[in-house]
Amino acid sequence: MKGKDELIKIFSIRLRGILQRMDVDLEQLQEIRLRVDKPLMIAYGGREYFVAESGRISLDEASGYVVDKKELLETMEYIANYSLYAFEDELRQGFITIQGGHRVGVAGKIVMDGDKIKSVKYISFINVRLSHQIKGCAGEVLPYVIQGEEVCHTLIISPPRCGKTTLLRDMIRQLSNGTDYFPGITVGVVDERSEIGGAYLGVPQNDLGIRTDVLDCCPKAEGMMMLVRSMSPRIIAVDEIGDYGDIHAIETVLHCGCKLLATVHGSSIEDVKKKPLLQKLVLERIFERYVILHNHNQVGKVKAIFDARGTALYEGRGTGC
Structure with missing residues (x-):
């Protein structure tokens, strides 16, 4: 570091x-x-x-x-x-x-x-x-999140201290810069608690890519709407969704054609279904990909990746972040 x-x-x-x-x-x-x-x-x-x-x-x-x-x-x-x-x-x-x-x-x-x-x-x-960047840690996850020329609406589910923000940060960076198989696109980040970009005096201290715009210390619901109105993002990324305002803003973002990358605390899709406000998003199959993390022996391991129907696309070989 x-x-x-x-x-x-x-x-x-x-x-x-x-x-x-x-x-x-x-x-x-x-x-x-x-x-x-x-x-x-x-x-x-x-x-x-x-x-x-x-x-x-x-x-x-x-x-x-x-x-x-x-x-x-x-x-x-x-x-x-x-x-x-x-x-x-x-x-x-x-x-x-x-x-x-x-x-x-x-x-x-x-x-x-x-x-x-x-x-x-x-x-x-x-x-x-401590803020950590692990560049490249999303490399094995991205092929499951990108489908053709589009990015899937993706929810990262993780217990505390399992690297969800680190994974989200690197996904943002790679999608913004582009990869060998996917051209870079505009990403809008609502960084309510300054954890994704780690902005200091308004300037992100973490590398979020060349096509990324950041609203620092901004409530997620208001920030998502501001980005849609002013910055024309193709993707909106937020950390730790969960309250009513977040869910309402997410629905609006989806109707505007933006793709969503988000995180939530939990250990499984079933955990998310137990959260009353998120249950609707799961049952209506709004999220097209679920990335489940755990920290068995190493922080930031990908336990599994599922599609909207709950079909396993990947089950852990221990990919680390």
Whole structure:
């Protein structure tokens, strides 16, 4: 992963030393979690580990370095460049996106203004979710998603931390740039939580291709409609669909002739059918392809690919993302 030094610099001085001493493959490092008066933890290769002051990682809770309030506040100062006020809009959504496209989630006391969130104060929990690009990881999936000269409406179904956003990102990049067997086409991305493009000051830090337009920090439903009206995309890509607004916007997008790439949490098509708002899309066979991921032994494995009728087109040889 590029930008290791840039990433380490957002932490307090003491935590920088601990993280610098960790002997891990940064491409497998998914999260770094800080909680006041709790052990320092990481998500690594699909598992959780505690980090000792020596930098050694283990499953032993007692070995974990305990993060105090001062270190967490110092970390927040570095993240926000000593001006949390400048990030007030992002904090209302519960995260800040930093250079490199990494997302810093925060939790603490919520301050309300009527029925709307005004701000977050007394921040006591930080989760740094690392942004990863694995170029080419969608290579084995794309032939199942492309049919002739068209892209199929595709839903990626995945449990948390199984690489769905990484797979979606590379699908966007390859479809935008074009491949040996498919010409590049215009893709519109609604990146509600800055996870797909990892935009910093409006510029995606991840490579989404040369024909891709991005709406960053925009609600999915509104963003899909904005792209249809203004950017003439052939494909619209969104992460983690599920609420009523998303479903209504999806129906409109389909009627406009756009193809859809989307993700949802779950382990199977049956899981998706249990979600009341998504059930209709499955039963009406709106999605032409379902890509199922899992993380058995390796993050981002493709378990299976099905067509709209539920017929298996591919069953896992362990393709990894």
